[in-house]
Amino acid sequence: MSRLQAILALEDGRTFSGHGFGAPGQRVGEVVFNTAMTGYQEILTDPSYARQLVTLTASHVGNTGVNALDPESDRVYCNGLIVRHYPRRYSSWRAQASLSDYLADHGVPGIAGLDTRSLTMHLREHGAQNGCLMVGEEVDADQALGLARGCEPMAGQDLASGVTCSSPYAWTEGALDLSSGRFGPSRGRHHVVCYDFGAKRNILRMLVDAGCRVTVVPARHPIDGLLALQPDGVMLSNGPGDPEPCTYAIDAIARLLERGVPTFGICLGHQLLALAAGARTVKMKFGHHGANHPVKDLATGQVLITSQNHGFAVDEDSLPEHVVPTHRSLFDGSLQGIRIDGKPAMGFQGHPEASPGPHDLRGLFGQFVKMIETADERG
Numbered sequence: 001m002s003r004l005q006a007i008l009a010l011e012d013g014r015t016f017s018g019h020g021f022g023a024p025g026q027r028v029g030e031v032v033f034n035t036a037m038t039g040y041q042e043i044l045t046d047p048s049y050a051r052q053l054v055t056l057t058a059s060h061v062g063n064t065g066v067n068a069l070d071p072e073s074d075r076v077y078c079n080g081l082i083v084r085h086y087p088r089r090y091s092s093w094r095a096q097a098s099l100s101d102y103l104a105d106h107g108v109p110g111i112a113g114l115d116t117r118s119l120t121m122h123l124r125e126h127g128a129q130n131g132c133l134m135v136g137e138e139v140d141a142d143q144a145l146g147l148a149r150g151c152e153p154m155a156g157q158d159l160a161s162g163v164t165c166s167s168p169y170a171w172t173e174g175a176l177d178l179s180s181g182r183f184g185p186s187r188g189r190h191h192v193v194c195y196d197f198g199a200k201r202n203i204l205r206m207l208v209d210a211g212c213r214v215t216v217v218p219a220r221h222p223i224d225g226l227l228a229l230q231p232d233g234v235m236l237s238n239g240p241g242d243p244e245p246c247t248y249a250i251d252a253i254a255r256l257l258e259r260g261v262p263t264f265g266i267c268l269g270h271q272l273l274a275l276a277a278g279a280r281t282v283k284m285k286f287g288h289h290g291a292n293h294p295v296k297d298l299a300t301g302q303v304l305i306t307s308q309n310h311g312f313a314v315d316e317d318s319l320p321e322h323v324v325p326t327h328r329s330l331f332d333g334s335l336q337g338i339r340i341d342g343k344p345a346m347g348f349q350g351h352p353e354a355s356p357g358p359h360d361l362r363g364l365f366g367q368f369v370k371m372i373e374t375a376d377e378r379g
């Protein structure tokens with residue numbers, strides 16, 4: 001492996017040097033930290049990380065290489081990867097290539113050899129902020145700092161429009177069976193249309209496994225065109241950026257609520273559902289990015305260990321009366337789930353499809369299907 005230089009400059013002036021891997025070049029983005037111990041390939045390919053530089057607090061990243069089955073989308077979406085230690089060798093029965101070659105193929109730089117604990121504590125104290133990652137034969141800290149400071153803030157940006165699919169398509173693949181290396185077949189009782197705001201594949205797979213026939217449509221697909229598909233239910237996917245400027249989606253979801261179409265929002269989809277129902281969203285200080293976040297189910301008191309990846313949140317104080325809180329984070333008390341009174345609609349801030357992460361929330365897909373079946377019985 002060549003010894004490329006690398007520097008990460010934060011907009012508040014703090015810089016970290018290390019050595020580079022992946023693609024040489026310079027990329028800007030919001031620097032966030034993720035505390036998950038596993039799943040780096042799923043994190044890199046999650047479209048919700050578009051325009052972010054991701055630091056992983058796991059100390060060794062790359063040991064198991066990469067493979068063709070784990071990606072959550074067709075490419076690497078984050079703008080850069082920041083790790084403590086990138087091992088020279090990788091080893092796994094599933095590995096097909098090294099993480100460094102994979103990043104290089106996708107044009108994404110990586111930095112290793114810096115103190116990611118110090119970086120994480122800095123972000124926790126001063127908040128997520130823009131940065132510039134520069135990797136090459138030579139790097140220039142002043143130039144990197146200038147680029148970090150010139151980068152647009154995340155708040156106010158509709159990034160979902162930029163990562164969505166270009167035209168509608170059918171999704172037929174269920175969950176991966178590791179022993180055969182195959183994805184499960186589609187069983188398809190209920191037709192669910194998924195608005196793709198940057199959808200992770202595992203959401204679509206979980207819908208298939210829950211007995212749904214899935215059609216995916218672009219973020220700006222006209223609502224009348226969606227309704228013409230006669231959906232039994234609508235999934236609002238995860239996705240990058242600020243939910244507030246996505247007015248096209250908020251308007252479409254308001255129509256779904258009006259018509260009483262069973263609707264389930266995950267992460268960005270949850271935030272958009274809340275906005276359509278009259279609530280507000282806020283930018284968090286450093287967000288939630290990890291795979292072990294405890295969340296309380298307010299109806300049962302049960303604590304669920306969840307996977308999380310968000311920098312915005314629905315402001316609980318802004319909820320209109322008909323929007324009922326269903327879950328709350330036990331880390332910081334922020335709102336994690338809602339349902340709409342009198343409507344078959346619910347949203348969850350974390351990731352019930354948890355890829356990577358624990359499976360405590362998988363039941364939400366069953367709840368969605370039950371909502372569809374109840375609506376169907378009522379005709």
Ligand SMILES: NC(=O)CC[C@H](N)C(=O)O
Nearest residue numbers: 238239267268310311312
């Ligand atoms: N994973 C997601 O859907 C993230 C939602 C939104 N972009 C946020 O950061 O809060």
